[in-house]
Amino acid sequence: MEYQKLFEQITDEFSSKILNWAIKKTGSRSDGEDLAQEVFLQVFIAANKEQKVDKLENFIWKVAHFVWCNNLRKLSKNRDLTSLSDSVWDGLDFVDDFVNKEAMEFELGRVYKKIADLSYTQREAMILHYLDGLSISEVSKKLRTSESAIKWHLFDARKKMRGELETMKTDNSYVYRPGRLVLGLSGIPGPNPDIRKINDSLVRQNICLLCYRKAKTIDEISELTGIPKPYLEYDLNWLVKQEFLVLDGRKYTTIIPIIGKKHRQDIGDLYLSTRATYIDKVISHFINSEDKIRSLGFYGSDLEFGKLMWPIIMMFLSYFSRNSKVAISLKTMDDRAIRPDGGRYYVVGNDLSDSQDLNPNGYFTPKDWKDFYGICSDSCATDSAYESYYWLGVYNFKGVEYHPDIVNCSKGDQKVWHRLLCSLTESSFDPNRLTSCEKEKLAIAIQRGLVKKSGNDYKLNSIVMTKEQLTKLQEEIFRPLLESIEPVTQELTSFISNLHSKNMPQVTRGCIDYFTYLDLWYFGIYTYIFAAEGGHLCISQTPKEGAATNLVIVK
Incomplete structure (x- = not known):
């Protein structure tokens, strides 16, 4: 049998069919x-x-079909293998023998290369083993994946890079390091x-990144990523179909x-x-x-002012987003x-x-402030008349595990939480009367850490204010400030909008306005950062402390 011609025929005629079949079978x-790679290896x-x-x-x-059934059995932890005719082959555990003997003919190696050349698993194996030393x-x-599979990937890499392996240890230009794109909505x-x-797909993420701002053909994408064209066609067609x-x-x-780290650095430079x-x-x-803020007399107004600044900045940021004429126009x-998708x-x-060009002399957001969890508010216990609470996760208490329970529970539980937290501020509070x-x-x-218990005393570590006190805070403190900074807000908006219009693809005006609004809203996060750098903010020693301090309950 002319195996080389047979292998060429199999690869040319069935690579796309088997790949599409495998994707549908596995769902990813x-x-x-x-799965497709394993099928072809077993076929050869x-x-x-x-x-x-x-x-x-x-x-x-x-x-x-045999390979698929065998994989299902592995998933179900059933080690009994369904046997095909003995005239086909004895079993599946061939990789170690293949790696150790290196006896497979060159024609097989050519087909292996076409199937698995610089696949995601192989790229990662090369990076982790040769570059990172694992x-x-x-x-x-x-x-x-199994150790035998990793051995095979590395064996195939060695055959392709015999004379360049030593150089590769100190120069990663031989390996395409995939980018990382995360989409939200x-x-x-x-x-x-x-x-x-x-x-969920590193391939689709990198296609989107590579084709951003500069159009590319499938040949160019294949050359840049090292992924064979049959493996790209399915994803390219899907990405076009789904817009x-x-x-x-x-x-x-x-x-x-797509917003990258350079854009975020530009926004940091702008606010700086x-x-x-x-x-x-x-x-x-x-x-x-x-003095004016303390004179409002809300629960917690006697806190050290560096702690009180946390909820005050948050509340102003919320007020800004709902009352600034510039911000409203962007929404x-x-x-x-x-x-x-409907x-x-x-x-x-x-x-x-990681591989993004940044200005070494530009602004770099301090590590602890890079992420945040946007302002949460709800009228769960006030019959939709006004917000029942406000909370913002930032600094060391941004993680979901630090969110106050009132933020992440059902409407019914929110009402119970609201009632309980409000009752803790009353002199007549008696735990024995609780349900x-x-x-x-x-x-x-x-x-x-939301409540501190000392003997029979209970102290809420958060702010509680009445609707009247909140209104006074907004009208007497926030409104004059908002009016005084509105001209600068307009200038910043024009700059940010032009930046997005220049760097974004042909998106709608509303989309540009939305991204401009997000960057404008970020001034609140920079206010926290600059206040902390100036010593005007008491930094929470623990995430629990910070999460409690930045919660405001409105009666």
Whole structure:
């Protein structure tokens, strides 16, 4: 049998078919690639043992079915293997023997290369083993695959890079380091949002990143990533169909907005350069208004002012987003289109790749302040008349595990939490008069640092104010400040909007306005950062302390 011609025929005619079949079987791109690779390896092993293959397609699909059934048995932890005819092959555990003997013919190696050349698993194995120095065992655990599979990937890499291996240890230019793109949305999601299918696929993420701002052909994408074209076609077609890419002639272009680290650095530079006329003005206003703020008499108004600044900044940020004419205008145009997945939303792309060009002399957000959890508020216990609470997760208490329970529970439980927290500020508070549900929540509040218990005394570590006190805070403290900074806010908005118009693909005006609003809203986070740097903010020693301090309950 002319094995070389047979292998070429199998690869040319069936690579795309088997890959698409494998993806549908496994439900994910990465698992589909692994299954397709295993199918072809077994086909070549079996064909190498057979003297004659009469019906090639039937033979291939018979092997594919066997491999799929065997994988299912492995998943169910059943070690009994379904045997195919002894004339096909003896079993599946061939990799170690293949690696140790290196006896497979060159034709097989050529086909292996076409199937697995620089696949995600192989790239990661090369990086982890040769560049990062991990052992075979460590690499297999990290990539969640067998040690024999890792040996095969590294063996194939050695055959392709014999003379360049030593150089590769100190120069990673030989290996395409995949970027990392995380998509979010603003609007109403569909029942199964497409963004999840990109967040779960490193291939789709990198296609979107590579085609952003500069269109590329499938040949260029294949050359840049090292992924064979048959493996790219399925994802490219899906990305076009689901309106993440557009195909113009032979070139693909990403049509969703993606924000990278350089843009965030530009925004940091902007707020730093305007600090004296904008954010410092906000901080100084609060410091100069300390007596007025305390005179409102809300629960917690006697806190050390460095602690009181946390909820005051948060409340002003919320007031700003709802009352600034500039901010409101940016939220007026809602031209969110209906997406192919049935949702109606803007796609929000975040490029988290390490290899981004940044200005070494530009602004770098301090590590502890890089992430936050946006302001949460709800009218759960006030009959929709006004917000019942406000909370913002930032600094060392941004993680979900530090969210106050009132933020992440049902409407019914929110009302119970609201009633309990308000009652703690009353002199007549008696834990013995609480319901069993309220007693349980009180115990949780103590455990999470929201309430401090000393003997028979209970002290809430958060702010509580009446609607009247909140209104006075807004009218007497926030409104004059908002009016004084509005001209600068307009200037910042024009700069940020032009920045997005220049850097984004051809998106709608409403989308540009939305991203401009987000960057404008971030001034609140920079206010925290600059206040902390100036010594005007008491830094929470523990996440529990910070989470409690930044919670405001409105009676």
